[in-house]
Amino acid sequence: MTQPDANALSLLPTEMVEACDDFSSALSTCSTLDELNRLKGIYIGREGSFSSRLMDALKKAPKEQKRNLGAVVNGLKKTWEDAIKVRQSELETAKQHLDSAKNAWDATLPPPTPPTGALHPLNRLMDRLVDVFRPLGYHVEEGPEVETEEHNFDGLNIPEDHPARGTADTFYLAQHSELLLRTHTSPVQVRVLKRLAPELEKKGGIRFLAPGRVYRKDEIDPTHSPMFHQVEGMLVGKGIGMHHLKGTLAYAMKALFGPEADVRFRPSYFPFVEPGCEMDVHCPLCGGSGCRVCKGSGWVEILGAGLIHPNVLRIAGIDPEIWSGFAFGMGVERTAMMVSQTPDLRLFFENDQRFLQVMGGLD
Numbered sequence: 001m002t003q004p005d006a007n008a009l010s011l012l013p014t015e016m017v018e019a020c021d022d023f024s025s026a027l028s029t030c031s032t033l034d035e036l037n038r039l040k041g042i043y044i045g046r047e048g049s050f051s052s053r054l055m056d057a058l059k060k061a062p063k064e065q066k067r068n069l070g071a072v073v074n075g076l077k078k079t080w081e082d083a084i085k086v087r088q089s090e091l092e093t094a095k096q097h098l099d100s101a102k103n104a105w106d107a108t109l110p111p112p113t114p115p116t117g118a119l120h121p122l123n124r125l126m127d128r129l130v131d132v133f134r135p136l137g138y139h140v141e142e143g144p145e146v147e148t149e150e151h152n153f154d155g156l157n158i159p160e161d162h163p164a165r166g167t168a169d170t171f172y173l174a175q176h177s178e179l180l181l182r183t184h185t186s187p188v189q190v191r192v193l194k195r196l197a198p199e200l201e202k203k204g205g206i207r208f209l210a211p212g213r214v215y216r217k218d219e220i221d222p223t224h225s226p227m228f229h230q231v232e233g234m235l236v237g238k239g240i241g242m243h244h245l246k247g248t249l250a251y252a253m254k255a256l257f258g259p260e261a262d263v264r265f266r267p268s269y270f271p272f273v274e275p276g277c278e279m280d281v282h283c284p285l286c287g288g289s290g291c292r293v294c295k296g297s298g299w300v301e302i303l304g305a306g307l308i309h310p311n312v313l314r315i316a317g318i319d320p321e322i323w324s325g326f327a328f329g330m331g332v333e334r335t336a337m338m339v340s341q342t343p344d345l346r347l348f349f350e351n352d353q354r355f356l357q358v359m360g361g362l363d
């Protein structure tokens, strides 16, 4: 960098001379392009910079000094501009090296960890139900999603003319008209009862949960889907009555929703139980004081249940004079929507990771 001679500098105000002296050291301390741009603004920017103030000094200088001073001013400006350009190019090169080093693959580093998935919120709710009932001696049973009419309807005491048997409500397999997509998890009851009937006396009874996917011809809307999930539960023993059903479910709801969760039972009808009931639980959101979810009543319907119809036992080869039991069935989506205040059922199936993360489905 060429320095202007001392005589020419003497024509400038003191602060300008100092600024010229400081330029080199200020330039060498610029270690980033941002810092360099700031320095550029101070020395050769349009307004208020040293160059523009030098131009002002030049304008105001006495006529006889203008020529000399002009040479000094132009020399300084060019020196600054050239030096800044050189430094800019050095810093740009350094930045490029740094960026490419950042993107470089280092074989000595451990491999990047891909994001870990987690169980879907509906599966987690089903697992929670299983965890509640397992200590009570219930094990998990599964059944096929393609079922026969015998298991899906006949074995459950559902009359021949019941509307659920129609093609308007149920998906039948086109090539095999006797096969259908199960409309509830209850055919698992029929299969398990038939399988375990011969050893019922030896085992002293049956207790199981049947979580699973079921299908109905429902239009998709915020509260309906042609595919959804249920958890079915069943207990068979000697002398089983409504008090066993009520005690078991009241315990389960407290285990699920907390010790404050009260339940109430209302009479209802299902062909496979007698008597049948529906169970409400104290709204888990407002605790019973009334809110939007429970529509101000403080109660939400949570499942259907009842004592197993003697015909269901008889069809499975179990003597209803000796054995009795209860069964219950719970909608998984309905419960998940209620607990999480999710207004639209479809969110559970759209696999939008933002929703799943909010639901705690992903870490």
Ligand SMILES: [Zn+2]
Pocket (backbone or CB within 6 Å): 283, 284, 285, 286, 287, 288, 289, 290, 291, 292, 293, 294, 295, 296, 298, 299
């Ligand atoms: Zn409520």
